[in-house]
Amino acid sequence: MKYPSYLNLLETGELDLRISALYEILKSCTLCPNKCEVNRLEGEKGLCQVTNRPMISSYGPHFGEERPLVGVNGSGAIFFTYCNLACVYCQNWEISHLGEGEVIKEEDLAKIMVILQVWGCHNINLVTPTHQVPFIVKAIKIAAEKGLNLPIVYNCGGYESIETLKLLEGIIDIYMPDIKYMDEKVALRLSKIKRYPQVVREAVKEMHRQVGDLVIEGGLAKRGLLVRHLVLPGDLSQTEEVIKFLAEEVSKNTYLNLMDQYRPCGDAWRYPPLDRKINREEWEKALILAQKYGLTRLDDRRARFWF
Numbered sequence: 001m002k003y004p005s006y007l008n009l010l011e012t013g014e015l016d017l018r019i020s021a022l023y024e025i026l027k028s029c030t031l032c033p034n035k036c037e038v039n040r041l042e043g044e045k046g047l048c049q050v051t052n053r054p055m056i057s058s059y060g061p062h063f064g065e066e067r068p069l070v071g072v073n074g075s076g077a078i079f080f081t082y083c084n085l086a087c088v089y090c091q092n093w094e095i096s097h098l099g100e101g102e103v104i105k106e107e108d109l110a111k112i113m114v115i116l117q118v119w120g121c122h123n124i125n126l127v128t129p130t131h132q133v134p135f136i137v138k139a140i141k142i143a144a145e146k147g148l149n150l151p152i153v154y155n156c157g158g159y160e161s162i163e164t165l166k167l168l169e170g171i172i173d174i175y176m177p178d179i180k181y182m183d184e185k186v187a188l189r190l191s192k193i194k195r196y197p198q199v200v201r202e203a204v205k206e207m208h209r210q211v212g213d214l215v216i217e218g219g220l221a222k223r224g225l226l227v228r229h230l231v232l233p234g235d236l237s238q239t240e241e242v243i244k245f246l247a248e249e250v251s252k253n254t255y256l257n258l259m260d261q262y263r264p265c266g267d268a269w270r271y272p273p274l275d276r277k278i279n280r281e282e283w284e285k286a287l288i289l290a291q292k293y294g295l296t297r298l299d300d301r302r303a304r305f306w307f
Contacts, residue, residue: 003222004151006140006171015141018167022134025164026052032084032130032161033199048082048131049099054109054139055081055132057094057101061121066257066299068214068221069123069153069174076121076150078112084131085157086192087180089232089268096128097266106135110142117150122220123174125153133164137171151222159193160203165210174214175207176226182241190236190271204250214255214297225250230259231286234273239286247293257299258286 009015025031026040036046043051061074069075079092081101094100113124129136140152151173158177179200181187187196207225214224227250229242239258246254260283268274290298 004149004173005223006144006152006173007149009170010141010144015137015144015171018171019134019138019141021167022137022164026134030161031133031164033159033195034084034193047086048084050082050131053103054106054135055099055101055103056109056112057081059112059116061116061119062125065125066176066221066226066255068216068219068226068255069125069176071122071220073120073122075123075125075153076113076116076119077125077127077155078109078116079127080129080132082131083128083157084193085159087157087266088190088192088271089262089265089274091263091265092128093266106138107142109135109139110146110148113139113143113148113150114146117148121150123151123153124148125155127155128157129154130156130160130164133168137168140171153221154207157191158200158203159191159196160199160206162202162206165203165206169210173211173223174221174226175211175224176228177204177207178228178230179204179242179245180230180237182238182245186236186238190274201245201249204246208250208254213251213253224255226255226257228257228259230262231278231283232262232274233276233278233282235282236274240289243286243289243293243295247295252294253297254295255297255299256290256295258290260286 028037029040034047038044038046040051057079059078062077063074065075083096090096153174154172155176182197211224214226215222
């Protein structure tokens, strides 16, 4: 058994079958739970605004990620343009809402992956990949044929199709979803998506089924689930429900990055209390809740300025 796992699928030819299945979905796109059912291969656009080619904003070593991803040389981040959510407070507003970026070929995306490896990055970090999965998997195959052997990180908003996730089994080494909220009305108002709590619960459980708890070797993440949860002002993020879900339905050994860095961006000023940062009391409550439910694997780069 080779590692990373996608090298095994490359050898057996399974990777080609997955690529074909994913591009077939684009003919009536149901890659994500939005289920726009447009023919993206013919240039039709759904909510994500991306058609039949990869679209990226930037790439390079990223040192602001979780410690097991960053290591010494950084995480090899590729920022994909647009998103399958429409969060009113998105901190990458220019990329996700305004479409900052350029259309490239799958071969160019593969070259970027190889370049990041040559630069010494410890992984390939796919930032907002959900709506561009077919192009990404094709690029992984091309890059693997050229010597790519880094873990693949799927850095997403948690609004994932189980069908698509199953096609990613054995390709993705590290799943890194956000769990944004546990209230359907809040998700619809702030991210413009339906059934988010139900969808993210099933998606995270499927991710954990595939890769298990996060495995760290020599200080670097190799395989597993890493969950992010951004604490929002006024408990719009329902932090207790998120933590309780992870502890009781996924694993108490879940590696969790509780994030305190919320700041008003985009249209946040229109949605109080999103027009302010979180306060110390809100942050301390989140930490106490993690302790209450027995989640002890918290990313150690969190909230240093509070103490």
